[in-house]
Amino acid sequence: MWIIIYDKNHHALEKREKELECIYRVSDLFDMHLPISSLLKGIIQRLPNAFLYSDVAVSCIILDGKEYKSDNFKINSHTLFSDIIVNGNKRGSVNISYCEERPMHDMGPFLKEEQRLLDVITSRLCKVLERKYVEEALLDSERRHRLIFDASPIGIFVDKKGVITHCNKSFLKIFKLSHNDVMGANIFDYLDDKRLCKVFLGSSEKHLPFYENEYSAIVYGSEVYLRSYYVPIRSREDTSEGGIGLIADITANKNYEDELQNQKELLTSTFNALQDLIIVVDRNMRIVTSNWKSEEMSMPQQPGAHPDLFECFGHNLMPCDPCPVKKVFSTGNMTEFEYEDPVDKKTRDFRIFPVHDTKGDVVMAVSHIRDITVRKQTEEALKKSTVELEKAYEDLKSLDKLKDEFLSNLRHELNTPLTSIKGFSELLHECALGPLNEKQMDAIERVVAKSYKLQHLIDSLLFVSVNQNGTLKYNFEKIDIFSLLKDTVNCFVDRSIEKKITIHTDITFDSCFIEADRTYINQIFLNLLDNAVKFTDHGGNVTLEAFEEANAVHIVIGDSGIGISESNIPGLFRKFYQIDSSSTRNYGGNGLGLYISKIIVESHKGQIWIESEKGKGTDVHVLLPFEQKKNHTSPRPYPARYDKPILG
Ligand code: ADP
Numbered sequence: 201m202w203i204i205i206y207d208k209n210h211h212a213l214e215k216r217e218k219e220l221e222c223i224y225r226v227s228d229l230f231d232m233h234l235p236i237s238s239l240l241k242g243i244i245q246r247l248p249n250a251f252l253y254s255d256v257a258v259s260c261i262i263l264d265g266k267e268y269k270s271d272n273f274k275i276n277s278h279t280l281f282s283d284i285i286v287n288g289n290k291r292g293s294v295n296i297s298y299c300e301e302r303p304m305h306d307m308g309p310f311l312k313e314e315q316r317l318l319d320v321i322t323s324r325l326c327k328v329l330e331r332k333y334v335e336e337a338l339l340d341s342e343r344r345h346r347l348i349f350d351a352s353p354i355g356i357f358v359d360k361k362g363v364i365t366h367c368n369k370s371f372l373k374i375f376k377l378s379h380n381d382v383m384g385a386n387i388f389d390y391l392d393d394k395r396l397c398k399v400f401l402g403s404s405e406k407h408l409p410f411y412e413n414e415y416s417a418i419v420y421g422s423e424v425y426l427r428s429y430y431v432p433i434r435s436r437e438d439t440s441e442g443g444i445g446l447i448a449d450i451t452a453n454k455n456y457e458d459e460l461q462n463q464k465e466l467l468t469s470t471f472n473a474l475q476d477l478i479i480v481v482d483r484n485m486r487i488v489t490s491n492w493k494s495e496e497m498s499m500p501q502q503p504g505a506h507p508d509l510f511e512c513f514g515h516n517l518m519p520c521d522p523c524p525v526k527k528v529f530s531t532g533n534m535t536e537f538e539y540e541d542p543v544d545k546k547t548r549d550f551r552i553f554p555v556h557d558t559k560g561d562v563v564m565a566v567s568h569i570r571d572i573t574v575r576k577q578t579e580e581a582l583k584k585s586t587v588e589l590e591k592a593y594e595d596l597k598s599l600d601k602l603k604d605e606f607l608s609n610l611r612h613e614l615n616t617p618l619t620s621i622k623g624f625s626e627l628l629h630e631c632a633l634g635p636l637n638e639k640q641m642d643a644i645e646r647v648v649a650k651s652y653k654l655q656h657l658i659d660s661l662l663f664v665s666v667n668q669n670g671t672l673k674y675n676f677e678k679i680d681i682f683s684l685l686k687d688t689v690n691c692f693v694d695r696s697i698e699k700k701i702t703i704h705t706d707i708t709f710d711s712c713f714i715e716a717d718r719t720y721i722n723q724i725f726l727n728l729l730d731n732a733v734k735f736t737d738h739g740g741n742v743t744l745e746a747f748e749e750a751n752a753v754h755i756v757i758g759d760s761g762i763g764i765s766e767s768n769i770p771g772l773f774r775k776f777y778q779i780d781s782s783s784t785r786n787y788g789g790n791g792l793g794l795y796i797s798k799i800i801v802e803s804h805k806g807q808i809w810i811e812s813e814k815g816k817g818t819d820v821h822v823l824l825p826f827e828q829k830k831n832h833t834s835p836r837p838y839p840a841r842y843d844k845p846i847l848g
Contacts, residue, residue: 222250278308282322355447727793736761
């Protein structure tokens with residue numbers, strides 16, 4: 201009997217010892233700073249030891265729907281459990297079962313005290329969980345704040361009485377520093393903010409809730425623009441504890457702002473410098489902007505005000521009824537028109553453009569106004585003078601026609617009697633009508649010479665008339681230019697002897713064929729040699745040089761005569777042009793020789809030009825190609841040919 205009592209007591213003591221050991225070991229876990237999952241796993245391992253049949257006891261903790269359990273754990277009708285209640289909310293339970301059947305006691309296989317033990321451990325767990333949740337929330341919050349602190353593009357520093365205790369990467373980047381440089385340093389070693397320095401030093405006396413400044417500083421030799429904010433922290437005793445500062449590098453913004461400002465000023469000055477008037481109005485006809493000039497528009501009463509478009513007109517600059525600007529708003533189309541101001545009588549050109557927003561609605565209208573009064577007057581004057589010119593041209597054309605008709609008639613009227621004069625005077629000269637004495641012969645020689653001169657004049661006039669009608673035709677054939685030039689020079693032998701002029705010929709070929717019209721080509725050299733002899737005084741020299749040049753023959757007829765001044769050369773090839781009509785009286789002529797020569801040369805695809813110096817002499821150059829592309833075979837309307845030399 202004693203033995204039994206001893207056994208029972210002994211057994212109860214043993215049981216109590218196991219319970220205490222379990223509580224002790226679980227409490228160990230609570231004191232360790234374990235994550236919740238490790239804590240729960242530890243409890244599951246240690247809890248079964250405290251129960252009567254600890255070798256088959258298995259446990260399980262369910263928390264927020266998640267299970268942490270020993271192997272073989274199963275809930276059965278005898279499972280002991282205790283609810284986990286955190287901050288008044290049921291979040292799960294702690295459970296204990298036997299995985300094999302055991303004798304039944306008062307509550308099943310478990311003892312009554314064992315439920316109490318489970319409740320004690322669970323209630324301790326609940327308290328620990330409550331603390332852990334708070335800790336986790338705090339850690340999470342700290343993590344988030346650290347993230348913000350480090351990731352912030354703005355430099356952040358925390359100082360304690362002027363000594364930096366914390367700073368983020370952006371702060372180090374702005375000042376190009378390392379973390380070790382900064383920690384424990386004085387904030388004003390880096391911050392060149394004099395205003396903040398003053399505020400900072402005085403902040404122990406004065407309550408300063410917030411400070412903000414913008415300034416330029418030199419960091420490693422380059423100028424940077426910084427914006428700083430500072431929030432002082434004050435103790436309960438109202439002493440300065442330091443503060444939190446934010447530093448932003450706004451150099452890029454500042455440069456961008458400066459650039460924008462420059463662009464704006466440039467645009468404004470360009471806009472204001474425009475000669476044309478520009479007015480931008482909104483849908484309420486209020487002027488948004490304009491480069492108006494006071495003489496055209498009355499200025500608004502208050503500077504910067506947006507007056508109504510029509511309040512600003514000095515007079516009726518723009519028609520009001522119907523208003524073209526309103527039309528642009530209603531139609532959405534650009535309009536342009538001219539309008540004469542009834543007051544100042546100025547004519548202006550208007551172009552009004554719609555300005556659309558992103559939705560396509562017309563939000564503004566831009567009027568571009570240009571004073572075109574002078575242009576209008578010039579146009580009117582031009583119109584008038586064009587009409588006058590057209591009339592003068594018509595008059596001239598009819599006069600020209602009359603002249604052509606007159607020349608044509610004149611040739612006919614002159615040729616008929618001239619043919620008789622020439623015929624009879626030649627008969628007389630040849631003594632066909634009987635012998636003549638010396639005086640008579642002299643007289644008849646003069647008549648013959650003058651009649652040829654007259655014939656030349658009539659032929660020249662006819663050439664001009666036929667050329668103008670466009671009916672001049674050429675008959676090209678192969679001509680030996682050598683013999684043609686020799687024959688032409690021979691025509692001037694008598695006259696050169698008469699004036700004691702020496703004619704030098706220098707032709708560098710014996711024969712040279714070109715395609716030309718025999719009659720007209722001859723005419724060129726007759727005219728040019730005639731001028732050379734005519735404008736050279738007694739005892740002077742005339743030269744004729746000819747040489748081949750590429751696919752052409754180049755002929756130069758020179759003289760040592762009176763020469764031509766440079767200013768007169770450009771006009772020489774004009775019809776009837778004579779340099780000095782009074783001196784021409786001495787030399788004779790009609791001003792057609794060079795004009796006709798140029799027409800003939802160009803009809804042969806050649807060129808003619810003059811080089812001369814007043815008082816020294818003249819060189820006339822003729823360049824004639826060897827071949828012509830077309831052969832004009834149509835009959836010649838004018839068979840002008842000089843059988844005899846033209847005499848001066
Ligand atoms: P004109 O019958 O008057 O000679 P041209 O057409 O042959 O008509 O010449 C026009 C004018 O050019 C001449 O009146 C003369 O003033 C000037 N002129 C032409 N050739 C010479 C020259 N060799 N020397 C000086 N002046 C010349």
